[in-house]
Amino acid sequence: MRRGFCFARNRNQGEQKLSTQITEATLKNFQKVSYAKIEPSGNLIVLAGKNGAGKTSTNDGLEAALTGHNGRNIKRPIKDGHGKATIDIKLSDGSTLIRGYTPSGTTLKGLDAEGNKFGQKDLDARISSLGIDGRKFISMGEKDQLAALLSIVDLPFKPAELDAERKRLEAQRLSVGQQGKALGEAVVDSSLPTEETSAGEIISAIRLATDQAAKIKDAEDGLNYAESKVEEITAEIAQLTRQLEGWSVAVNDRQAELESQPLPADTSALEAQLASVEESNASIRANNQAREQVAAKDSLRNQYADLTEQIKTLDQRKTDGLAQAEMPIEGLTFDDEGVLYQGVPFSRASGREQLIVSCAMIMATNPEIRVIVIRDGNVLDMEGMQILNDMAEATNFQVFIELVKEDKGDDEYFFSEGELI
Known part of the structure; x- marks a missing residue:
């Protein structure tokens, strides 16, 4: 044949x-x-x-x-x-x-x-x-x-220009691929929040609760002291009537002050939260870094895929151009x-x-x-x-x-x- x-x-x-x-x-x-x-x-x-x-x-x-x-x-x-x-x-x-x-x-x-x-x-x-x-x-x-x-x-294209563009895209795609490999793989914990807990806020809350407890302690001490004075004056009621009246007023005042104070917050939960906040925040920071890494990796994958498509388009353009070109002999x-x-x-x-x-x-x-x-x-x-x-x-x-x-x-x-x- x-x-x-x-x-x-x-x-x-x-x-x-x-x-x-x-x-x-x-x-x-x-x-x-x-x-x-x-x-x-x-x-x-x-x-x-x-x-x-x-x-x-x-x-x-x-x-x-x-x-x-x-x-x-x-x-x-x-x-x-x-x-x-x-x-x-x-x-x-x-x-x-x-x-x-x-x-x-x-x-x-x-x-x-x-x-x-x-x-x-x-x-x-x-x-x-x-x-x-x-x-x-x-x-x-x-x-x-x-x-x-x-x-x-x-030819419907300039081979040297087409080859140069292909090499440029290949070099760009290689760089993107290397960046993706350098990032490595990251695992994101979707249950963690993206914002870290502020330790300062917890410390402020603890300080307020502590101050409030000190105030209550002071009020209690004042009440005890007033009561002791009442006992002392009662024993000496005859001699110290005027003092008794004065201190009675003081007792009433201290009682009113004590009753006006709100109950202190329970700091045990805040102290436990403060103890674990750095560990929790470290997890959040690591998880946020993982989110960024995954996002960067996805972006690089998209760039790599886009560059691959551009190279395929160039190759197809060359293939189509060669198919249309009239060579001196078939098969050349x-x-x-x-x-x-x-x-x-x-x-x-x-x-x-x-x-x-x-x-x-x-x-x-x-x-x-x-x-x-x-x-x-x-x-x-x-x-x-x-x-x-x-x-x-x-x-x-x-x-x-x-x-x-x-x-x-x-x-x-x-x-x-x-x-x-």
Whole structure:
């Protein structure tokens, strides 16, 4: 069963550019190629042959002619025993370009259909920003792969801003969670009041009762003293009549004062309450602290839940945005770490999948000159070759693909010892 490789038009493909292909490429004495002339007739151009026969040299020549000479990849461009090398390319828009090599260096001669000269900068503007190497995207680092994908795909959000907001919310939620753990758990006794009992009020009540008792004691002492005087005067009534009358009055006064005094309060209950008030207040204080702790914990739980919902909203926004985005190929997406394909990191995809996705990325950049070279075509099976051909046809691309083969078979371009046979 074929895996679904589905294309989507992105912002670059939406504005179709002029589609230009190679109509003829001639290589002379370039690397291992003595002479090769290729006139592509389809979208998938197979360059077949044994290892070292000239296939890779041909693709190197096409890439050097279009993207410029790369001294790191092409150490010895001129075939041994020869004084110069050329790659002569004709394009479907009437342009021609010749990349020449001599021992002193390399030159590029470009002429458009009207005979106007153009150079490498003009070519760079007409080819994909990813070049023409079908493995370019594969060879990039994860961050560069992600940057390349984001430069192509039109998203309804800015990934960097969304990721920054998510990290901010996660950090805030982590802080709230840590505060909640630091508070610990508290048990509230709902039977205790929230207000503490005032010891001063109890002490004042005791003092009033004590003072009142002292007054009664004084009154009682006065009465006793008056009664003793009455007895004394009675015994001496004859001599002390006047005194008796006076003290009788005093007795009446003291009696009236005594009767006017209210009965003293019983201080035993107040004294017991005073003895236990600090213990009771300590319980109330501890219970109030527990109430505050529980309230703070509940507030933090609510904050944590709210932040979690905000993070879910951001994640859903990203998920919805990715669902709406038109990727270069079905199954391609990304996360904070990099590009994903079929839900796994791109680096863990199969060789066939990586190569097809990498080519789809070049196609998605919608360049004017639509050429791709593939040096490891044997990573593709027959199904993969058909998928690549369908992709090339759908986007008007030419794909020059190398295949290691022992015999020519039906291949149009079969290399042997640096020449086509």
